[in-house]
Each structure stands twice: as structure tokens, then as C-alpha cells.
Amino acid sequence: MIDGFLALYIFMLAAFTGYEIIARVPVILHTPLMSGSNFIHGIVLVGAMIALGHAQTPVEIAIGCLGVLLGAGNAAGGYVVTERMLEMFKSSKPAAGKEAK
Amino acid sequence: MAWLPIVIKACYFLAALLFILGLKRMSSPRTARGGIVWAGVGMLVAVIATFALPDMHNRGLILAAVLIGVAAAWWSGRRVAMTAMPQMVALYNGMGGGAAAAIGAAELFSYAGAAVTLLDGGEFTASGTATPGTAQLALAVLGALIGSVSFSGSLIAFAKLQGWLDKRFVFPGQRAVNMLVLAGAVVLGAMIASGQLSMPLIVAFFVLALAFGLMMTLPIGGADMPVVISLYNAFTGLAVAFEGFVLQNEAMIIAGTVVGAAGTLLTQLMAKAMNRSIGNVLFGSFGAAAGEAQAIGGSQKPIEASDAAVMMAYAERVVIVPGYGMAGAQA
Numbered sequence: 001m002i003d004g005f006l007a008l009y010i011f012m013l014a015a016f017t018g019y020e021i022i023a024r025v026p027v028i029l030h031t032p033l034m035s036g037s038n039f040i041h042g043i044v045l046v047g048a049m050i051a052l053g054h055a056q057t058p059v060e061i062a063i064g065c066l067g068v069l070l071g072a073g074n075a076a077g078g079y080v081v082t083e084r085m086l087e088m089f090k091s092s093k094p095a096a097g098k099e100a101k
Numbered sequence: 102m103a104w105l106p107i108v109i110k111a112c113y114f115l116a117a118l119l120f121i122l123g124l125k126r127m128s129s130p131r132t133a134r135g136g137i138v139w140a141g142v143g144m145l146v147a148v149i150a151t152f153a154l155p156d157m158h159n160r161g162l163i164l165a166a167v168l169i170g171v172a173a174a175w176w177s178g179r180r181v182a183m184t185a186m187p188q189m190v191a192l193y194n195g196m197g198g199g200a201a202a203a204i205g206a207a208e209l210f211s212y213a214g215a216a217v218t219l220l221d222g223g224e225f226t227a228s229g230t231a232t233p234g235t236a237q238l239a240l241a242v243l244g245a246l247i248g249s250v251s252f253s254g255s256l257i258a259f260a261k262l263q264g265w266l267d268k269r270f271v272f273p274g275q276r277a278v279n280m281l282v283l284a285g286a287v288v289l290g291a292m293i294a295s296g297q298l299s300m301p302l303i304v305a306f307f308v309l310a311l312a313f314g315l316m317m318t319l320p321i322g323g324a325d326m327p328v329v330i331s332l333y334n335a336f337t338g339l340a341v342a343f344e345g346f347v348l349q350n351e352a353m354i355i356a357g358t359v360v361g362a363a364g365t366l367l368t369q370l371m372a373k374a375m376n377r378s379i380g381n382v383l384f385g386s387f388g389a390a391a392g393e394a395q396a397i398g399g400s401q402k403p404i405e406a407s408d409a410a411v412m413m414a415y416a417e418r419v420v421i422v423p424g425y426g427m428a429g430a431q432a
Binding site: 004007010011014015016017018019021022023025026027028029030031032033034035036037038039040041042043044045046047048049050051052053054055056057059060061063064065066067068069070071072073074075076077078079080081082083084085086087088089090 | 116120121123124125127128129130133134136137140141144147148151152154156157158159160162163166167168169170171172173174175177178179181183186187189190192193194196197199200201203204206207208210211214236327330331334337338340341342344345346348350351352353354355356357358359360361362363364365366367370371374404405407408411412415
């Protein structure tokens, strides 16, 4: 499916994407962005679900359950915290707030 | 149902696209609030698609664990005070690292179980993970190592910011001990990756990896924690990407790599905003208590014209005090 070099290409392109997105970002957004990217790696939840879905022995099931619990915490917590941080960027000027809603 | 795998793949593609677009929107103050919603939709799509994967067992257990995890984190994230946000980010980040490590552990254990079955002469019944290649093992081990370090390190960062741990643990030769622990974890990891899949070896590997994260973070003061959390955030992203390669899940690979790269750059930017280098933050360990170091963090901040403009645009009130700098310096 994804063999060696194709994987490397995906890795390289995604890394450049991440780098380019963050370049030239105002200081005031550092913490919300850290929190936002923290939410995005909550996608680990999907992997944990797959691991638990394939688990067979009790040990694997226990580890998988732990993984899903932690991953779900990462995703949900990351979302709530980021949303609350960005809530503070609600502009007082109605003109600027039109696409922020 | 030949169309189902294609739909699931399309969902993962959509999720990856939404993550990247969401992150892009989050990097501008004007569109930031929309960005998190976009990324949230992507996450929802990916999770629902995963439930629909055809060869999954334990579906009830998965659903229960997801609901419990989401409910607990949602509740704690809602009711925590605004000033306690940084440690919550650390906590949730640690959870992500722990989840990545757990995936690595589950995969390694299932490989180990399969290997034992073969040695016993029994038939090969392990799930779909028949013969892991060296590259797959190495990536599982690497992801588990980085995820474990991020997990224990983030928990220490959380405890420090929460005020549960206000002592710094410094002893002579600490750096050498830390490096030894890391070297031990790497050697054990290399042994596992070369095919020595024994349970004690895997357990020892995880213990050492977790210990390294713990010991690396303990000497760092509270004021430097945001930079450290950002670094662990990048670590977790990388760990997620590696486990994504192991599980052959494109959404994990792309989201994890993007976060890994963005987090690394963000860490550099944050360290620069504090007039420090990352090496200095990680290994400097000077400045006595957390309270004392805080004064350093707030006082000297170089600022560019565009940053000043953004801050003023979103400030509720701007007060211009002529002569404040002179008065503050008691000149």
C-alpha cells in the first residue's frame, strides 16, 4: 500500500506544509497555535481505535483501551482548550468579525 | 461492500485536508476561530470513518472508551480557569503522546505474541500483522520511544505548572545519567527493531523511555515550560506520524508530520521570543525557583511592528503612558 519511498515523499511534503503554515505568525498566536496543533495530533485517537480493534489478548486489549482513552482525551481536551483560547479573539469591531464567526 | 474502503480512505483524505486548512486559518488572528472548527470537523469525520472500518473487533469497548475519554476531557477543559490553560495543553499533549506509545506497545506485543506462537510450532493466528518488516518494527519502536518521552515529560510539565512540583531536581552528573538512560532505551529499541521480540525486553524499553522523559523535564524551571510543552507537542506529532506509518493510516501520517514540523518551528519562535535558544532551555537549568524565573520571562520581549499592530487590534483598551519606561527604570 504505502511503500518505502512513497512514505518518505508524504513525510517530506507534509513536513514542508507544516513549516510553511507556521512561518510568519504573530507572537500573540503562539500559544493558541500550539494548542491547535495539540488538538490536530489528537488524530492519534484513530490509530488507538484501530489498535484496539485489532487487539486479541487481554494485555493488548488493556493497552488499546488505555490508548483510546488517552487519545480521546487529547482530541476533546485539545479542542475545548483551543476554542476557549480563540474565543478571546472575538473582535469588538463588527466589520472584522464577519468571517470569525 | 467494495465501496466502503474507498469511502473510508476518502474520509481520511478529507480529514487531512481539513486539518491543514484549519491550521492555516489558525495562523492568522482574523480567521483563527474558524480554523479550529474546520479541524474539529476533520477529526469527527476521521473518527466516524474509523468506526466503519470493516475488520474491527471490540467495537463496544472502543465506543465506551471514546465516550469516557471525550466526556472527561471536555468537562475538565470547560471548567478550568483561563490562567490554567498552559498546563491543560501540557496534560492533553501528554495524553496524545501516551496514546501514541500505547499504539506502539500494542503493535509490538501483538508481534511478540505472533513470534511466540511460531516458536511453539502452533499455527500462525495473529491478526493481520503477520510478518513485520524491520522498517515497520523500527518505526513502531521510534514512535513508542518519542511518544513515551512526550507522555512522561508532559505530565511533569503539567505538575510543575499546576504547582504540585515546585522543587527542581538537580544533581551533579545529571546530564550524563540522562544520556545513559536515553542510550539504554535506544539500545533496547534497536534490539527490538532487529527482531528480538521478547516481552521483558519490550517492557524494559518502555520503562527506560518513560524514565528519560521524566528526568529530562524535572530540572527545567516553570517559566521555560511553554517552550518545553511546545517541544513535546512537536514530539507527539512525530510519534503519531511514525505510528501512522506502522498502521498504514494516511490521516495520522499527514496530521502528525504537519504538527511535528509546525511544532518544531513554533518551539524555535517561542524560544526566540524569550531571547533563549532551545538548547539553553533544555540543558541550561539555571535560575532558581519558578517564581524568580517568571520575572525574566515577562520583562524583555522584542516585538515587531506587525505583532504590535495585532495586539492593539484585539486589545479591549490601549493606554499610552508617556515616560513609563523611564519611571519604571527609575532613571
